[in-house]
Amino acid sequence: MIRWWRLIAAIAMTVACVSGCGAAVDTGAVKTEGASLNLQPRENLKDGGSLTTAITEVSPQWNTFHADATLYTLALWRWYNPVLAYFSPEGEYSPNPDFLTDVRTETVDQKTVVTYTLNPRAYFNDGTPIDYRAFVETWRTSRGVDDRYIASSTDGYNQIASITRGVDDRQAVVRFDGVYAWPDGLFNVVLHPKATAPDVYNKGYVRQPHPEWGAGPYTIGSYDADNGTVVFERNPKWWGRPGKLDRRVFRQMESQAALNAFQNGEIDATGVAAKDARARVLTMNGIDIRTAASPQQALLVLNLDAPILSDRTVRQAVFTAIDRETLARIRFTGLNYTEELPGSLSLYPFQPGYEDNLAAVVSYDPAKAAELLEGAGWRAGDDGVRSKDGKRLSLVLPNVGDDTTSLNLSRALQAILGKVGIDLVVQQRPSADFSAVIVNKEFDLFMMGFSSSDPFGMAYFCQVWCSDSQFNPAGAGSPELDARIEAMSRIGDPMAQIAAGNRIERDAFAQFSNLPLFNGPAMVAVKEDLANYGAGQFYVGPIEDIGWEK
Structure with missing residues (x-):
């Protein structure tokens, strides 16, 4: 299952509910082979204590099966x-x-x-x-x-x-x-x-987590919807091994507030997969930075309903003009981390069957981008911005939230597209506007992302590419492509299905609607004696074993 998240959340606040280890020292290039796990048996853990972390959003919709649910909904759902x-x-x-x-x-x-x-x-x-x-x-x-x-x-x-x-x-x-x-x-x-029941399924979980319908080592002790705070406590009705923690606390915070809270000792872990955040925690004592490959995709989405972008040639020019290497370099500045540019929205480079399906469709070539725009009738004016029939080639990119790296990426994209005569207007929006931007399609271009909650990416191909999917904010797709995706999903052999999906994805990319940007590492700074928690790739394990070492 995939889940959308805001790009700023991917940059600064990714925290997987697993474990990892490392050291708060700069030891050279970051390695992300597998997960960095500090797995500890239960007998090595204290009984009691609390774990408090930030979460980007406590969604009003607590039903993880509902279309309005997010990555953060699932993270909370799994605790009760x-x-x-x-x-x-x-x-x-x-x-x-x-x-x-x-x-x-x-x-x-x-x-x-x-x-x-x-x-x-x-x-x-x-x-x-x-x-x-x-x-x-x-x-x-x-x-x-x-x-x-x-x-x-x-x-x-x-x-x-x-x-x-x-x-x-x-x-x-x-x-x-x-x-x-x-x-x-x-x-x-x-x-x-x-x-x-339909009304309960759709509306019954809105600001109502319903712990009585849950089960597991923990249940909800308190929930403050207005302040975005959720406290989990041991579940007296649990039949298995009791949770090591007395309390598990989530606090809704912006990325900078979370970093400040971690430095002040108010929370016990925070994502630090951004230059400034990592630099700040490297000076702290008694912490680990736990790192793993991240099953997340950051991408640029074009709105095919926007009048200018309804022209496929213009969309092709936009993608051809984008220097993804530069954007990745900005994203990973200060992290001592590099990766190959992603070429799929279905699988990750570390998974079997992955292929770079984008390479045969589009590559960085600003001269070709300018040629495409010229051929489509867009002529450069005195100020360098192209126009056609009296309309300027001006596009809007909302930048959601207060993350510095996200803003730097937006500004870099603005400069990159400006070189071929495209005026990109960066529109600053608060974090709370994220859903409105997507649902109401209040964008021409938008940087966003999604997270995979399991390794079966090809199973969810339709979510990204089918024309009627809510995970397709670009509005791309066609009946013919939908039919091919449906036929592919019926292939019973996993590797044969992956091969067929790779062929279809190359054609899907040729719509010039979604451009993979980078995947990136998961980097989580934690207090060093926290066990069975951190950056774990696809890891899902027993929450009752998360706790503090003796």
């Missing part, structure tokens, strides 16, 4: 709702035995069948058994058949033919309508059956 699966840093799936005692995947009559056997001790906090009904209701609301449900993702769920009771209520048998390539990406979190 059933998490049925764990993932290694590399993305290897394993069931959480507190909820699932067995998961068996088979191919029967050319159809994938997955049998989930649930722990008989597993109950929601209100006393409802966690059984096959939770699987049925999660599928029913996520499959995309009933448009009363505003679902974030239907991928995979729309290929399930049936879910039935197994040997008893504590077994769910999931039958697909063919061979499905990515079954480990489904049912890693589930909905309470009481949350699945």
Whole structure:
């Protein structure tokens, strides 16, 4: 599943709910092979204490399955709702035995069948058994058949033919309508059956987290919607190993406020994947900077509904004029980090099957960009800005939030496009405007990003490229491309599907709607004795084991 986030959040405040280690010293080029984990067994941890961190946004929508949910919704959801699966840093799936005692995947009559056997001790906090009904209701609301449900993702769920009771209520048998390539990406979190009436699903979680419908080592102790503060405490109804922490606190903060709070000892960890932030924490004692490859994409989106950008040739010229190397250099200044420019919005360079699908479509060539604009009738005026039929080639780029690196990127892009006669107006907007910018399409160009919550990127190809997807703010796509994506999603062999997806993505990039910019590292500064927390790539592990070393 992918989740949009603001670009400034990617730059300064990425904090994965896992662990890592390092040292607050500058030791040369940053390495991101795998995760940097400070995994500690429970016997090495104290009982008690609290962990407080910043979060970019406490979304009003607490239902992680809803289309308005974000990366931050999921981060909070996992602290008080059933998490049925764990993932290694590399993305290897394993069931959480507190909820699932067995998961068996088979191919029967050319159809994938997955049998989930649930722990008989597993109950929601209100006393409802966690059984096959939770699987049925999660599928029913996520499959995309009933448009009363505003679902974030239907991928995979729309290929399930049936879910039935197994040997008893504590077994769910999931039958697909063919061979499905990515079954480990489904049912890693589930909905309470009481949350699945349309009005409740869409509106019932707005500013209402419903801890009674959750389950796990922690539950919500308090929630201040106005100030963006959430406190989790141990769940007295939990049947598994108790959480090591007494309290887990999230505080909504802008990036600079979070950095100040970390330096003042008010919070225990903060993202530092930006020059100024990293430089400030390097002078601190008693901390680690924990670093890993980041399963996140930063990209530039063009609004195809904007009159000037409705012309494909103009869009091609814009992308051809952009020096991504310079933007990446600005982004990673002061981090001692470099990476190859990304060429896919489906997979990351460290994943099997990744290909640079952008290279064959567009490359930096300002002379060609100028030629394209000339051919489209845009002529340079006395001030260097092009115009056509009395209209200037002027485009608006909103810059959301107060992050310095984000503003530097916006200004650099302004200068880059100015060299070929494009007037880019950088419009400063507050962080709270992010959703309005996207939903209302209040942009010509916009830098933003998304995060992958599991390693099955090709499963979510449609979210980025299908014409009717809410994750496609550019408005790109076509019925023909939609049909090809649907056919690709039906390929049962994972590597064969990835190969087909790579071919389609090259054609999708030729719409000149989305331009990958960089991925970047996850860098998290933490107090050095914090265990099982930090930068972990795809890692999802037991939250009850996060805590402080003895």
